[in-house]
Amino acid sequence: MYYYRLLAASLLALSLSTRLPAQRGQASDVEIQFKAAQQKELVDGDLKGAIDKYLAVAAHAGANRALAAQSLLRAAECYQKQGDSAARGVYERVLREYPDQKNVVDLVQARLGNASRSRATDGAVALRRVWSGIDIGGTVSRDGRLLSYADWISGNLMLHDFASGTDRALTDNPPGKWPVSNDFAEESAISRDASFVAYSWYENSAKRYKLRVTSTQTRAAASTRTFSTSADVDWIAPYDWSPDGNLIAVQLQRGDRIAQIGLARVDDGTIQILKSVDWRGPSNIFFSPDGRFLAYDLPATDSTKQRDIFVLAVDASREVTAVQHPAQDRVLGWSPDGEYVLFASDRGGSNGVWAQALTDGKPRGTPRLLKENVGSFRSMGMTNDGALYLGTATGDRDVEVATIDLETGKRLAPSVRPIQSFIGTNRRAMWSPDGKAIAYSTMRDAIRNNKPQLAILSMDSGSSRLVPVPMEYFASAAWSPDGRSFALAGTDLKGRKGIFRADAQSGQLTPVFLSETPLVGSFPQWSPDGQSLFYRRGENGTTIVAERNLATNQEREIARGPFGRTAISPDGQWIATTLANRTRKSSSLVLISVKDGAQREILTVAEPRALDAVSLAWVPNGRGLVVAQRLDANSLKKDIWFVPIDGGLPRKLEIETNGLTDPFSVHPDGHRIAITSGEETNEVWALEHFLPKKAP
Numbered sequence: 041m042y043y044y045r046l047l048a049a050s051l052l053a054l055s056l057s058t059r060l061p062a063q064r065g066q067a068s069d070v071e072i073q074f075k076a077a078q079q080k081e082l083v084d085g086d087l088k089g090a091i092d093k094y095l096a097v098a099a100h101a102g103a104n105r106a107l108a109a110q111s112l113l114r115a116a117e118c119y120q121k122q123g124d125s126a127a128r129g130v131y132e133r134v135l136r137e138y139p140d141q142k143n144v145v146d147l148v149q150a151r152l153g154n155a156s157r158s159r160a161t162d163g164a165v166a167l168r169r170v171w172s173g174i175d176i177g178g179t180v181s182r183d184g185r186l187l188s189y190a191d192w193i194s195g196n197l198m199l200h201d202f203a204s205g206t207d208r209a210l211t212d213n214p215p216g217k218w219p220v221s222n223d224f225a226e227e228s229a230i231s232r233d234a235s236f237v238a239y240s241w242y243e244n245s246a247k248r249y250k251l252r253v254t255s256t257q258t259r260a261a262a263s264t265r266t267f268s269t270s271a272d273v274d275w276i277a278p279y280d281w282s283p284d285g286n287l288i289a290v291q292l293q294r295g296d297r298i299a300q301i302g303l304a305r306v307d308d309g310t311i312q313i314l315k316s317v318d319w320r321g322p323s324n325i326f327f328s329p330d331g332r333f334l335a336y337d338l339p340a341t342d343s344t345k346q347r348d349i350f351v352l353a354v355d356a357s358r359e360v361t362a363v364q365h366p367a368q369d370r371v372l373g374w375s376p377d378g379e380y381v382l383f384a385s386d387r388g389g390s391n392g393v394w395a396q397a398l399t400d401g402k403p404r405g406t407p408r409l410l411k412e413n414v415g416s417f418r419s420m421g422m423t424n425d426g427a428l429y430l431g432t433a434t435g436d437r438d439v440e441v442a443t444i445d446l447e448t449g450k451r452l453a454p455s456v457r458p459i460q461s462f463i464g465t466n467r468r469a470m471w472s473p474d475g476k477a478i479a480y481s482t483m484r485d486a487i488r489n490n491k492p493q494l495a496i497l498s499m500d501s502g503s504s505r506l507v508p509v510p511m512e513y514f515a516s517a518a519w520s521p522d523g524r525s526f527a528l529a530g531t532d533l534k535g536r537k538g539i540f541r542a543d544a545q546s547g548q549l550t551p552v553f554l555s556e557t558p559l560v561g562s563f564p565q566w567s568p569d570g571q572s573l574f575y576r577r578g579e580n581g582t583t584i585v586a587e588r589n590l591a592t593n594q595e596r597e598i599a600r601g602p603f604g605r606t607a608i609s610p611d612g613q614w615i616a617t618t619l620a621n622r623t624r625k626s627s628s629l630v631l632i633s634v635k636d637g638a639q640r641e642i643l644t645v646a647e648p649r650a651l652d653a654v655s656l657a658w659v660p661n662g663r664g665l666v667v668a669q670r671l672d673a674n675s676l677k678k679d680i681w682f683v684p685i686d687g688g689l690p691r692k693l694e695i696e697t698n699g700l701t702d703p704f705s706v707h708p709d710g711h712r713i714a715i716t717s718g719e720e721t722n723e724v725w726a727l728e729h730f731l732p733k734k735a736p
Contacts, residue, residue, distance in 0.1 A: 073097050087118045109141040171724040176431025177227045179421040181234040188228040195224030197239050227277040238278035238288045249275045267309050279325040289325040297535040314356045319535040323370050329378040333401045337371045351401050362403045372419040410730045428727040437718035439469040442695045446682045451694035468516045469714035470705045473523045508547035516563050527564040568612040599637040604653030610662040618651045627651040643683050648672035657704035
């Protein structure tokens with residue numbers, strides 16, 4: 041069970057009692073010291089002092105193993121906040137000394153990247169972290185020396201050299217944050233001899249993706265080759281190279297929502313289509329070591345997210361189902377000797393690494409578990425010596441609730457992170473109309489094609505439940521005024537795009553309307569009476585703010601312009617949004633009249649500061665908005681302000697953020713504000729010595 045952070049120093053004892061075994065009589069000395077450590081950390085902000093106290097509690101907790109484990113956990117998290125590498129040693133100490141404290145162990149595993157089991161418990165099997173960066177969409181070279189990735193700051197394709205610890209760009213975008221007009225790299229794959237990298241490249245001028253190959257040795261334009269694709273290809277991504285270096289396994293997505301598996305021929309630059317598949321496509325594709333077969337995964341049906349594993353002959357002469365099971369199975373690669381296709385599966389109750397033996401591309405026997413409970417990850421390839429490289433999302437970005445006096449801007453109590461499960465993966469919280477629950481998006485899988493799930497947290501019980509919404513993608517869920525359903529913009533499992541209505545209990549999905557026109561931002565808003573929905577959609581390069589009557593299904597255009605996210609006022613008369621003005625070098629908070637589209641500017645911020653285009657929300661009495669300001673164009677740090685709409689002075693709120701990119705939600709009591717806070721990083725781990733031993 042994950043932990044609550046404290047609402048106030050006065051609630052420390054209550055918080056402790058919800059997580060530790062009940063103690064008879066008065067609190068013991070170590071419990072009092074634990075509360076004092078929490079006071080140091082969460083109220084005083086003295087991390088060093090808190091660490092000393094937490095470690096002292098752990099040393100003197102005696103038989104209270106739950107308290108000792110909690111104390112070490114808190115000490116490690118304080119180290120982590122300071123950027124101190126000592127955090128990992130303390131986390132590993134918890135795994136080593138307190139394996140019986142499951143609640144704490146689960147959280148430690150999440151903190152260590154959802155992929156940390158003590159090596160001592162695994163014999164020869166080893167799982168070690170090898171790199172921390174910003175992207176896990178590339179691959180490792182077969183000799184284990186190089187790692188390809190996309191730099192989401194510059195947009196460049198990059199190579200990391202493990203031997204030297206250096207990184208270098210293979211494309212020519214200038215360093216620093218790239219403007220939206222620039223091209224950028226995405227997925228990439230290194231050739232077997234590590235001489236070349238194939239990568240997806242978005243050409244902004246053409247508004248399309250292309251497949252390119254470039255040398256790992258030079259950045260000269262002459263070393264880069266572009267493959268020809270038809271105009272209806274919206275996206276293309278490379279996954280693996282054939283052993284002889286002549287073919288690249290690719291996935292294509294076409295404008296008619298058809299996904300295809302193909303082979304790009306390096307000699308002539310053409311692409312051969314092998315198979316059209318479910319529109320969601322495979323999460324990965326791998327050549328067998330002899331180059332005769334491709335292994336990949338696909339959704340089992342168009343009504344489920346469950347995936348099975350398939351093996352296709354490279355000449356497309358035959359395809360077999362290698363792994364079929366009700367569990368979620370995703371391909372990871374082949375063993376270097378070609379004896380096994382490797383895959384991730386949650387069939388054992390947690391995500392593990394499994395192997396299916398094959399003979400001539402056909403399954404032999406039943407799958408065997410090689411490594412249990414490795415967490416959420418995507419395969420970044422296998423080295424020749426049998427190490428499987430796994431990319432996983434880490435960090436502490438999660439839903440946080442701040443309690444604030446909007447009149448003074450002062451914090452009334454320490455912020456809390458109330459969600460107890462899958463910590464570090466939860467975002468975009470929305471209070472229910474009665475304030476008794478929070479709906480949020482939870483990202484529980486770090487592999488490619490990761491998609492959110494909808495969950496609801498009960499504030500009374502502290503427990504969460506998934507709402508089984510059959511959607512491939514949605515950004516955020518908006519409660520209906522009666523609290524019985526949600527409006528979600530996105531794509532369902534059949535590939536249909538639009539706005540959908542989902543039952544809050546069953547998840548049953550009903551289209552409100554379907555549209556191929558892009559829905560900008562994917563954040564629909566209900567009218568207070570529940571009779572209509574407000575949303576943004578794109579048209580000819582501009583954004584239209586529109587209202588759709590749910591009874592007649594008719595759309596009414598309200599305004600158009602370069603608007604940010606919209607928020608409907610509690611009385612339904614105004615739409616708040618942000619508006620960037622490049623000529624004036626400023627950004628504004630604007631109110632748009634629902635009745636006639638008239639606009640009223642209530643706050644303007646001059647560069648280098650800028651109003652965030654996503655993070656804003658009305659307060660329940662309709663007298664103002666909570667908005668975020670970027671400190672400058674490239675800064676992740678943001679301030680949060682309360683802005684009255686009657687002309688009063690804006691007030692900065694005592695809420696700390698880092699990398700905030702999500703909407704706010706204000707509780708009906710007008711004091712509690714749900715935000716997404718924390719940092720998000722990616723890590724690469726190497727799983728070694730896990731392959732089946734050959735018989736002598």
